[in-house]
Amino acid sequence: MSENMHPNNARPVPFRGGGFRPVAKRGAAIIVFTTLILLAEWGTRTGWITNLTLPRPSDVATTLIDLWRSGLLWTHLSVSLSRLVVGGTIGITAGIGVGMMIGLFSYVRAGLIPVVAALFPIPKIALLPLFVIWFGIDEASKYALIALGTFTPTIVSTYGAVDNVDRTLVRMGQSFGLSWWSIVRKIVLPGALPGILSGLRVSVAIGIILLVAAEMLGAEYGIGAYILQAGSLYDLERLFAGVLILSVLGITTSWIIGLLEKRLLNWRG
Amino acid sequence: MSENMHPNNARPVPFRGGGFRPVAKRGAAIIVFTTLILLAEWGTRTGWITNLTLPRPSDVATTLIDLWRSGLLWTHLSVSLSRLVVGGTIGITAGIGVGMMIGLFSYVRAGLIPVVAALFPIPKIALLPLFVIWFGIDEASKYALIALGTFTPTIVSTYGAVDNVDRTLVRMGQSFGLSWWSIVRKIVLPGALPGILSGLRVSVAIGIILLVAAEMLGAEYGIGAYILQAGSLYDLERLFAGVLILSVLGITTSWIIGLLEKRLLNWRG
Amino acid sequence: AGTKLNVGALRFTSHAASFVAFERGYFDAEGLDVEFKFFQAAQPMAVAIASGDADYAVTAISGGLVSLAEKGAAKVIGGALSEEPGIDGQKILASNAAYEAGLTSAKMLDGRSWAISQAGSSFHYMGSKISAAEGATVSFKPLQKVGAIIGALKSGQVDAWSIVPHIAKALAGGGAVKIIGNVADYLPNYQVTTVFTSADNAANKRGQTEAFLRAFSKGADDFNAALVDKTAGDEAAAEMVKLIHKYVYADKPLEKAGKSIRNGAMRINKNASLNMASVTDQIDWFKSEKLIKDSITVDTLVDPSYSEMM
Amino acid sequence: MDLTLENITHRYDGLTVLEDVSLHIPAGQILCIIGPSGCGKSTLLRLIGGLEQPSAGQVLQLGTPPAGCLNPLTYVFQDFALLPWRSVGGNISLVLEDHGIRGAAADKIIDDVLARTKLSDFRAALPRQLSGGMKQRVAIARALAVNPAVMLLDEPLSALDAQTRELLMEDLIGLWQRQPFTGVYVTHNLAEAVRLGHRIAVLSRRPGRLRDVIDIDIPLGERHIGDPRLEALQTRLWDAMKQEAMAADQELLHV
Amino acid sequence: MDLTLENITHRYDGLTVLEDVSLHIPAGQILCIIGPSGCGKSTLLRLIGGLEQPSAGQVLQLGTPPAGCLNPLTYVFQDFALLPWRSVGGNISLVLEDHGIRGAAADKIIDDVLARTKLSDFRAALPRQLSGGMKQRVAIARALAVNPAVMLLDEPLSALDAQTRELLMEDLIGLWQRQPFTGVYVTHNLAEAVRLGHRIAVLSRRPGRLRDVIDIDIPLGERHIGDPRLEALQTRLWDAMKQEAMAADQELLHV
Ligand SMILES: Nc1ncnc2c1ncn2[C@@H]1O[C@H](COP(=O)(O)OP(=O)(O)OP(=O)(O)O)[C@@H](O)[C@H]1O
Ligand SMILES: Nc1ncnc2c1ncn2[C@@H]1O[C@H](COP(=O)(O)OP(=O)(O)OP(=O)(O)O)[C@@H](O)[C@H]1O
Ligand SMILES: [Mg+2]
Numbered sequence A, B: 001m002s003e004n005m006h007p008n009n010a011r012p013v014p015f016r017g018g019g020f021r022p023v024a025k026r027g028a029a030i031i032v033f034t035t036l037i038l039l040a041e042w043g044t045r046t047g048w049i050t051n052l053t054l055p056r057p058s059d060v061a062t063t064l065i066d067l068w069r070s071g072l073l074w075t076h077l078s079v080s081l082s083r084l085v086v087g088g089t090i091g092i093t094a095g096i097g098v099g100m101m102i103g104l105f106s107y108v109r110a111g112l113i114p115v116v117a118a119l120f121p122i123p124k125i126a127l128l129p130l131f132v133i134w135f136g137i138d139e140a141s142k143y144a145l146i147a148l149g150t151f152t153p154t155i156v157s158t159y160g161a162v163d164n165v166d167r168t169l170v171r172m173g174q175s176f177g178l179s180w181w182s183i184v185r186k187i188v189l190p191g192a193l194p195g196i197l198s199g200l201r202v203s204v205a206i207g208i209i210l211l212v213a214a215e216m217l218g219a220e221y222g223i224g225a226y227i228l229q230a231g232s233l234y235d236l237e238r239l240f241a242g243v244l245i246l247s248v249l250g251i252t253t254s255w256i257i258g259l260l261e262k263r264l265l266n267w268r269g
Numbered sequence C: 001a002g003t004k005l006n007v008g009a010l011r012f013t014s015h016a017a018s019f020v021a022f023e024r025g026y027f028d029a030e031g032l033d034v035e036f037k038f039f040q041a042a043q044p045m046a047v048a049i050a051s052g053d054a055d056y057a058v059t060a061i062s063g064g065l066v067s068l069a070e071k072g073a074a075k076v077i078g079g080a081l082s083e084e085p086g087i088d089g090q091k092i093l094a095s096n097a098a099y100e101a102g103l104t105s106a107k108m109l110d111g112r113s114w115a116i117s118q119a120g121s122s123f124h125y126m127g128s129k130i131s132a133a134e135g136a137t138v139s140f141k142p143l144q145k146v147g148a149i150i151g152a153l154k155s156g157q158v159d160a161w162s163i164v165p166h167i168a169k170a171l172a173g174g175g176a177v178k179i180i181g182n183v184a185d186y187l188p189n190y191q192v193t194t195v196f197t198s199a200d201n202a203a204n205k206r207g208q209t210e211a212f213l214r215a216f217s218k219g220a221d222d223f224n225a226a227l228v229d230k231t232a233g234d235e236a237a238a239e240m241v242k243l244i245h246k247y248v249y250a251d252k253p254l255e256k257a258g259k260s261i262r263n264g265a266m267r268i269n270k271n272a273s274l275n276m277a278s279v280t281d282q283i284d285w286f287k288s289e290k291l292i293k294d295s296i297t298v299d300t301l302v303d304p305s306y307s308e309m310m
Numbered sequence D, E: 001m002d003l004t005l006e007n008i009t010h011r012y013d014g015l016t017v018l019e020d021v022s023l024h025i026p027a028g029q030i031l032c033i034i035g036p037s038g039c040g041k042s043t044l045l046r047l048i049g050g051l052e053q054p055s056a057g058q059v060l061q062l063g064t065p066p067a068g069c070l071n072p073l074t075y076v077f078q079d080f081a082l083l084p085w086r087s088v089g090g091n092i093s094l095v096l097e098d099h100g101i102r103g104a105a106a107d108k109i110i111d112d113v114l115a116r117t118k119l120s121d122f123r124a125a126l127p128r129q130l131s132g133g134m135k136q137r138v139a140i141a142r143a144l145a146v147n148p149a150v151m152l153l154d155e156p157l158s159a160l161d162a163q164t165r166e167l168l169m170e171d172l173i174g175l176w177q178r179q180p181f182t183g184v185y186v187t188h189n190l191a192e193a194v195r196l197g198h199r200i201a202v203l204s205r206r207p208g209r210l211r212d213v214i215d216i217d218i219p220l221g222e223r224h225i226g227d228p229r230l231e232a233l234q235t236r237l238w239d240a241m242k243q244e245a246m247a248a249d250q251e252l253l254h255v
């Protein structure tokens, strides 16, 4: 059509943009999960996957339903959640506090960063025997383990976030004669909040992972204890049921932090 | 002095800047560590800290020296390192690959991000019994555990890094007619490198932490096995010696990644 | 070269029969080319049998082992360590704090806490049986690792535990805990550990399995003669200790280790005979605790065709 | 090679950004596009260069690009778009590599364009070592390296400080005088438009419509700061646009 | 309240940035400081406001600030420095809170300064919803709220586009005309300097030395785009600075 309106040598400019901006397609995840589960179900039913390797998904579902019906799901979940909440709160609060100090004071920074770096790669399960002596075998040791596990990553993300607070905002505060404490409260803390919250995702995930380690010590109830017992009895259905619960717990907390971010950081648009 | 040169009401502008820029003071860390160690030594010597709570630092040092003299240190360290290197390489390479795919393709992103989110909070130690069935009790299962542990965090940091590559650079590449593959190789990959490397720090730290879990499975040698054995005998000197080695290992790898960053990212200045 | 075999083992005196059979060439004589696979705990060893990473092993009957048997992956083919009245066996321990508060014998267990590694472990079974015999209610504390249990006991956070004699004596000798009784008084003829293998080996490799058991039994006989019945004389005993020291407490000097090894000597059943009464009792207990499925019977677990069933 | 825009309309998820823009871009001249913030200038330039596809209408190229032209439509971006991990030379060779030009052939081109942009001494420098003005010169050198038929410049000076802007404007005029190129030059800056444009297209506030096209007859070489004819033109443009600019500035962004 | 700079020299780890600068800043007038990139203009302003301490020399304030002045020396920053998590009103109340001004008293001040900067409708808006020009207006309103004796402006317009810059310049002149303030205005832009400055201080390339101080007698209200006297002055300044600006632009940064 345009051939008629223009000389023969007129042609549209070729398109060469687009791409490199993957957009999440809703529903794809559901398809992936469904496929994986159906594959496992089919494999275990035909015997192509032995029952030593993987439990039958439908059996895991049955186990979960039974667990829920018996009321034990809530028992396990509630004690685990309370451990996660108490231990996590202690660790995260302390971590934010220490992280802020590192971000604000030269001497604290110089003294503590290497200590944190040295603490980070220590596997918490290696210290279990010590935790028994230090904190006993009751709730205290579980809180302590989760607190210690969430403490170091929170420190690292917090002082990183404080370091990233726009210094021109701080200079602005000083130029208007704001007090040191006002600057910390009104500029540094809110400015560090996005970094702190995104660090929280990692800390909470680590907290959930450590539930299992924490419940190695004299725990009768709790998702971790449930998983450990299933493991020691080589009861794959229950093992997978427990792992599934932890996985859902992890996704839920990450979603809650997402909500929190939306609310607290609505100024980011 | 200036009082004489100016009218009485002349006075210097008050200084109100400075601060909020903590600088690392060298040596402070050494003081902190020395103080902590001396405190522990003094406490254990006077009996103020019981020998159930903390080993005497000098005894830990002796244990370390004995371990070194006996040649066992290298035995333990070399097997652990080879596990870390092989498992870590597998996990990190696969993680970078999958992360790049998530960063580049919509469908991969949509399908895999939720799977990764679901895998993340699963504690690897809970799966130990399964690993025996899946990968046996020899090196394969240790590699697999470390690989799996480093895999998910590497994915997350890699696709985050790809997402953060400046899209105007990509548009520039397209506007000069570069091929898709050229853009990925010459723009996306180097642009994502800083994020990938800083994610590597976390992945390697997790790898080190998982050494202990990996060596729960039929390992005779290895720092993790050494720690586990010390723990099961409640031998605090050896436990701390082992933990110290892991800690040093962690700091060393983080330092090596720092060097790598300096070399590869010298363009950042 | 003979048939290649992997034998799972823990570095405990209770595994001495295998070590003796290996060192003294009994395996070789049967045409078995044995290699040991060492484990930190019994549970992964059971899983390793199921996965084919190990062929034969000795361990206590645990919930995990029964579960694997139920999945058709493992079979018990003989007995090993036994409690026997008159022979120094496993001890009941009390923490110092509990002892001072009146826990001076197993009769006072009511309301006390009892340390176990995991639900369904032999510690759990013993504690449950002993407290039932005394009509006591005890709470069980799962602490996963022996090290954690020792720490908890020393610091008085759990009240009681039962453990093999050499650990018990070492702890009591150090003044850290008190011995308040013998397991054998409550569970006479308790079949502590059993020999087991994969279901495949049991069903399809009869010759090899029988050869293994023969060599194993010869090792057990030597061990019993040297350290349990002490009929072989002092020199043989010393030699036996030296042999075992290669595998157990290898990093401690012989003088120290020797005491522990001697203290830890308990009867290993002759000809790997299996005490069926004890096995049945254990399976019944697992069922009563709802740790295993009700449909499981002794036959699920045991292949009785290899050894004498007592 | 000329370009023709035919009734271009463009929408982003329902938001109309450009409406019915038709424009002819003759070869060998610089067309300046001015308009208030957010009126769709950058979008229009992306449409011209084929980086985006218009919702309606089309962009046509008339005639074939001259021989030796590696990339007919070539951009210079506001924020330079240099790869920070490549040296000045490497940033230029980047756009040659995909055309199979390497080694001595590439060196010849690179040396030539660096000389034309007075950057010969900085071939090995990394972008972070350069001032803003030098960075934009590298971007211009890179554009020259592919011997474009049309240069598309999206506010190339607006990230620079006033003095550097002045210097680079003189450089651009010098480059054009030595070898006239076809250019589409997007800017906010009326002073730049009257200094560099042979024609000036004025867009309205969003949705951008073509309000006016003004031709300036004074040769580029004769235009200087303080030329009263240019000042008069600039004042006229400013009067025409002030209301629109104010309205655009007072708009709340709905991010 | 006047300010006097006495032989100011400043060094950063051995790098001399400013050398022996002496300057008088009289009350009620705007002093513009111009100079090439990196010559120390921002540093000088930080020294004047007490955000940094000079390596040698001193900054003196003569006389006392007028009553009701909450913060005698008040900055307006190039990148606005608004707290993104506070609304327009909240950003202004921030600087009042520390002086114990809250509630109705604060509201009165906020309403007043927002009216003066034509922002009354945007009190509840968040910074991200504002265009660059509006953001800088908020920063100016915030500075006005503390009733400063001296306003220190560090390239307040250079982050804005050309048209918004023009609009805001007119606003600044309007503000000064209604209520003359003392101002120190740092800029690269010679056009801005000749439009806004009662005096212009010219700094040399780094290390910055005072090269020239020029007084302009034309009242602010009478200066317009295209005024030949201003154009002549601007051309004179540009000729004087061009070499320095070129040299500054060609310097390799050692980062
Ligand atoms: N990819 C996109 N998706 C959605 N909206 C877009 C996109 N790009 C631009 N817009 C919107 O289109 C409008 C025009 O944008 P454009 O960048 O073309 O304006 P502009 O004239 O270049 O503005 P400026 O002068 O600020 O550079 C703006 O309202 C912008 O928000
Ligand atoms: N905090 C600092 N530490 C070290 N060097 C600094 C610091 N601040 C500025 N400099 C250096 O001092 C010199 C002058 O900087 P300044 O920001 O004052 O220049 P300027 O004239 O404002 O430049 P521009 O026109 O680019 O804004 C520059 O070379 C800069 O690199
Ligand atoms: Mg634009």
Ligand SMILES: [Mg+2]
Residues within 6 Å of the ligand: E041, E042, E043
């Ligand atoms: Mg500056």
